[in-house]
Amino acid sequence: MAVTKPTDRELGKPEDPDSGTLGSSSDLGRDAVRALRDHAAINRLADELLPALISRLSSSGLGEIEVREGAWKARLRKPATAEHRVRVDEHRLHGAAAVRPPAAGHRDDRDRHAPETAADEELGAIVARSPAVGVYTPRRDLVVGMRVRAGDRIGFVDVLGVQQDVLSPIDGVIGSSLAEAGEAVEYGQELVRIEVPGADGATDRPTPGQKAAAAPVAGRP
Amino acid sequence: MFNKILIANRGEIALRILRACRAMGIGAVVAYSEADRESLAPQLADEAICIGPADARRSYLSAPAVVSAAIVTGCDAIHPGYGFLSEDAGFADVVRAHGLTFIGPPAEVLEKFASKEATRRLLASHGLLTVPGSGMLRDEAHALEEAEQIGYPVLIKPSAGGGGKGMRLVRTARELEATFKVSRSEAQAGFGDDSLYLEKYLDDNRHVEIQVAVDRQGNAIHLGERDCSVQRRHQKLIEETPSPALSEAARRDLAERALRAIAEAGYENLGTLEFLIDSKGEAYFIEINCRVQVEHPITELTTGIDMVALQIRIAAGEPLGLTQADVKPQGHAIEFRILAEDPAKDFRPQAGQIGAYLAPGGPGIRVDSHVYPGYEVPTFYDSLLGKLSVWAPDRPQAIARADAALRELLVDGLTTNIELHRAILANQVFIDGKVTTNLLDRVGSAPFVAAGNR
Numbered sequence: 001m002a003v004t005k006p007t008d009r010e011l012g013k014p015e016d017p018d019s020g021t022l023g024s025s026s027d028l029g030r031d032a033v034r035a036l037r038d039h040a041a042i043n044r045l046a047d048e049l050l051p052a053l054i055s056r057l058s059s060s061g062l063g064e065i066e067v068r069e070g071a072w073k074a075r076l077r078k079p080a081t082a083e084h085r086v087r088v089d090e091h092r093l094h095g096a097a098a099v100r101p102p103a104a105g106h107r108d109d110r111d112r113h114a115p116e117t118a119a120d121e122e123l124g125a126i127v128a129r130s131p132a133v134g135v136y137t138p139r140r141d142l143v144v145g146m147r148v149r150a151g152d153r154i155g156f157v158d159v160l161g162v163q164q165d166v167l168s169p170i171d172g173v174i175g176s177s178l179a180e181a182g183e184a185v186e187y188g189q190e191l192v193r194i195e196v197p198g199a200d201g202a203t204d205r206p207t208p209g210q211k212a213a214a215a216p217v218a219g220r221p
Numbered sequence: 222m223f224n225k226i227l228i229a230n231r232g233e234i235a236l237r238i239l240r241a242c243r244a245m246g247i248g249a250v251v252a253y254s255e256a257d258r259e260s261l262a263p264q265l266a267d268e269a270i271c272i273g274p275a276d277a278r279r280s281y282l283s284a285p286a287v288v289s290a291a292i293v294t295g296c297d298a299i300h301p302g303y304g305f306l307s308e309d310a311g312f313a314d315v316v317r318a319h320g321l322t323f324i325g326p327p328a329e330v331l332e333k334f335a336s337k338e339a340t341r342r343l344l345a346s347h348g349l350l351t352v353p354g355s356g357m358l359r360d361e362a363h364a365l366e367e368a369e370q371i372g373y374p375v376l377i378k379p380s381a382g383g384g385g386k387g388m389r390l391v392r393t394a395r396e397l398e399a400t401f402k403v404s405r406s407e408a409q410a411g412f413g414d415d416s417l418y419l420e421k422y423l424d425d426n427r428h429v430e431i432q433v434a435v436d437r438q439g440n441a442i443h444l445g446e447r448d449c450s451v452q453r454r455h456q457k458l459i460e461e462t463p464s465p466a467l468s469e470a471a472r473r474d475l476a477e478r479a480l481r482a483i484a485e486a487g488y489e490n491l492g493t494l495e496f497l498i499d500s501k502g503e504a505y506f507i508e509i510n511c512r513v514q515v516e517h518p519i520t521e522l523t524t525g526i527d528m529v530a531l532q533i534r535i536a537a538g539e540p541l542g543l544t545q546a547d548v549k550p551q552g553h554a555i556e557f558r559i560l561a562e563d564p565a566k567d568f569r570p571q572a573g574q575i576g577a578y579l580a581p582g583g584p585g586i587r588v589d590s591h592v593y594p595g596y597e598v599p600t601f602y603d604s605l606l607g608k609l610s611v612w613a614p615d616r617p618q619a620i621a622r623a624d625a626a627l628r629e630l631l632v633d634g635l636t637t638n639i640e641l642h643r644a645i646l647a648n649q650v651f652i653d654g655k656v657t658t659n660l661l662d663r664v665g666s667a668p669f670v671a672a673g674n675r
Contacts, residue, residue, distance in 0.1 A: 133272045133290045159289045160319070184293035186271040187286070188255060 126170045126196055127178070130189040134159040136166070136179050138192070146174040154192055157185060172196040222537050223247055223298040223322065227291040228262065229272075230302025231281060233589045233607050234513070235262035238300050241529035250294045252287060254280035256599040261591040270294055275601045281305040284312045288319050298322040298536065304603075307512040310335055324536040326490045326511050333487065337508050344494075347482035349506040352497065354420040361401045364419065368397055371421045377401070379408035380416040387411050390422055423505065425657040427466040427498040428452065430510075431479040432520050434491050434531055436541045441484040443476040444520050444528075445550045451645060453568065453661045458638070459645060460516040461555040462523055465616065465654025466498055475504050483509070491532045497658075515608070518587060519554035522612040553619040556610040557627065559590070561598050563636040564666045572600040576633035581626035585612035585619075588630075598635060606632065616654070620646055644669040 130136065138155035148154060148168040156163040175193030179185055225248035228238045235251055239262050242249035251266040256275035263269035272290045273280030280286060282305055291299050299316050301307035301324065310331035313323040325331070334340050341351045355367035357380060368375050368391075377400060379387040389404050391397045401417075409415035432444040448464035449457040463472060479494045493514050496504040517528045526548070535541070561571040575596045580588040590607025592598070598606070609626055613619035627643050645651050648669055650660065661669075 133270060133286055134293060159285050160292075162285065186290075187273045187280075188271055 125175055126172065126194045127190040128154055128166055128168055128192045128194060130157050130179075130185040130187060130191055131166060132157050132159045132164045133186050134164070134184070136183050136185045136191060137181055138166075138177065142174060142177075142192070144174055144176065148172060148174060148194065166191055168192075168194055170194055170196060222539070223296075223533070225250065225294070225296045225298075226324070226533070227252055227287070227294065227296040227299045228266075228302070229281065229287045229290075229299050230305060230307075231257050231260060231262070231591075231602060232605060233591045234302040234515075235260070236265070236591050237589055238302060238529055239266055241527060241533065244527070245530055245533065247533070248296075250290070250296055252281075252290045254601075256601050259596060261593060261596075268294060275599065277305065277601065284309075284315050287312075288315055288321065291316075291321055292319065296321065298324055298533075300324040300533070301512070303510075303512050303515060308335075308510070322536055324533055326488065326492070330487065330489050331511055334509055334511055340509055341506065343486055344482050344506050344509075347485045348478060349482045349494075350504060352421055352423065352505045352507065355418050357416045357418055361398065364397060364401055364417070365394055367419050368394065371419060374422040374424070375419045376422045377404045377417055378420055379404070379412055379414070380418055381408065381412035381414035423497050423499045425500050425659065427464070427656075428457075428495065428658050429464045429466060429475070429498050429504065430493045430495045430514075431476045432491070432493055432514075432517075432528075433480050433483055433488070434528075434535065434541060434543075435484055435488050436535050437489060437538050438540050439484070440541045440544075441480055442541060442543055442545050442548055443480040444524050444526060444548055446472055446476060447514075447516055447519060449516065450656045450658050451651070451661065452658045453666070455658075457516065457558065458560075458661070459555060459557055459642065460519055461553065461616075461619075462519045463550065463553065467502065471502060479506075482506075490535045491528065515558070515605070516556050518589060518608060518610040519556045519612075520550075522554035522585070522587065522610055523550040523552055524548055525551075552612055552614045553616040554610060554612045555619050555623050556608050557623065557642045558608055558638075559606045559630070559632070559642075560638045561604040561606050561635050562638055564638055564641045564670060565636075568638075568666075570600075570604040571635040571637075572598050573635045574598070575635065577631055578633065579629065579631040581609065581629035583622070583626065585622055586626050587611070592632075606637065620652065641666055641670055 134157040136155060136157050139153065142154055149171050150168055152168045153165045154168050154174070155166040157166060158164075172194040173196075175195040177192055178190045179192075185191065222245075226238070226242055228235050228242075228249055228251045230238070231253060235253075239249050239251060249266060249268070251263045251269040252272045253260065253263040253269055254273055254275050254277070255271060257263060258271070270290045270293075272286040273283055284306065287299060287306065290296075299321055301309075301312070306312040307325060308331055310328045313325065313328035313331055316323040317328060326334075333343075345351045353371045355364075355371065358364045358367065364377075373394075374390060374392040375397070377389040377391060377397070387404070387408055389400050391400050404417055405415045408417060427448065427450040429446050429448050429450075431446050433441065434444065435441040445462055446464050446467075447460050447462045448466055449460045450466070451457070451459035463469075467475065475496065479496075483492060483494060488509075490511070491513055493510040495507050495510065497507055498504050513529060513532055520526070521528055526543070531541070560568075562568040563571055575592055575594060575598065578592060578594045578596075580590065587610040588607060589610070592606050609623070609630060611619050611623040611626055613622050624643060624646050627639055627646070630639055632639065644666075645656075650656055
């Protein structure tokens, strides 16, 4: 949960009658009034608004609620579930060091991507996918050839101002990018290839690193 | 008018909305979950976007996913269809906060009609009858007193319950005495709240609903009624219009009273007021649906009005462009919900791949469905495969056309309720237009199917 006072720049002028063109820093009396008003606003938020918002959020299917009042806004967000944070496509890993997300929808996913999967496997490449629909930004220092471990953040997708991490599904080396920085991406979209040395089509055995990375998250069903 | 609409739903209604957008010359983007990639709407759409996994909570029910999808695809409005986020005031508010239009009633209107109890009180104050009931019961003596006033039989209902859970039917004061304490402890155990109230039990009731449309300027029309009395465990199976339960005068009177009440109460956009009609013909308001209904095609067939287009135009702020005099329902229409359910196995939902598929045709036949040969029915959502709607100049001809169409309709590969529909059509109670909402549950579906096979 976050209660923040946005900067004047973030706020539209009509919403903030106090954001006049004159600098207000020298006007101490005005600042004091403002501070008092802010305290009152915080108290009101804590006593009245937040309990109502929390019950509203938990009874709804929403993941996040944001409310603005005057110069203040409160944003509540449900914690991301574990499955949301770690998303690894089992079938891409020769079914070896795999983490299977609990969401059953991936059954379809497996069938659908079967042809690509075979191609990827021949190349020994795994793909990091988008965790959500939004705008993709890779990590600033992301370069081809960089080593990553399973679970490393390789970028994020901005969903209405909330960053959702793009994680490497596996230990490996960054390969080619499949989406540009700033590109609108859909859920599950392929973003970055992760080359896995030694995991070409012939091997069925995971490297010890893969196993270690996957084991703590979930057992193989 | 909008440039591009995000369709945030699935199945047949996503396809229906896509068709409306195309007919209106509006761009459309179909938002789909991973499990619906092969469904007809994302397949036919010029643009489609995957918003999440099969789990609806992370796709069709995720407000951030839906709104984000609308923004990144350049949409200026979101159509929520029915179910999912369609009546969620919080969602409508989020949509508006992001500068987009929610196609449905504005958030304040959804909020106002969100509570069933408050809506009943509100519309009662605008002249609609509601099912007589008590306030919260203090104790047994209070319950007996209230039940005497309402008149037996009565239902004991837990205040915190829902969907018929924890309800008890009592027909006499003695039964009430015997049941009261049990109900109270059951409510405490089941819902963590032991408050109870009473409601009059309407024995052989019919379900009749009035379709209304109100624009932002306050122009209001009704589009007649739909009779949805053929139900199984509160799920509608067959709907028809006009209702065979009411005379023409009674139908017009109910529609006019419903329209006046809802317009006075400050409603906006499409809405459906549901009523229970008791054996004496008295109509009791039960709830309102603030969205397009599954069964809207039968109203379209009799009135010739495109309801989804109307809904979109109202949301865009346009006036209705119709007066009550322009609504002239003609003939009779019946809709059949084609479900992937096995009537012989307690209506268990069926999943699997559709083999051969053939939709019927001919005069007055309409099929709304997202399936095709080879389509894999996913397990994650409801079992609705599509809707067969039939129009004819009168009810007997509509029944005859419907039977012919149901015989043509072919859905191989999984068990459906097509035969049950044919059996119901052949049943004398249906032919006489006397089906009550409890009929299928009381007698079970087996006798219908058995009689239909003879």
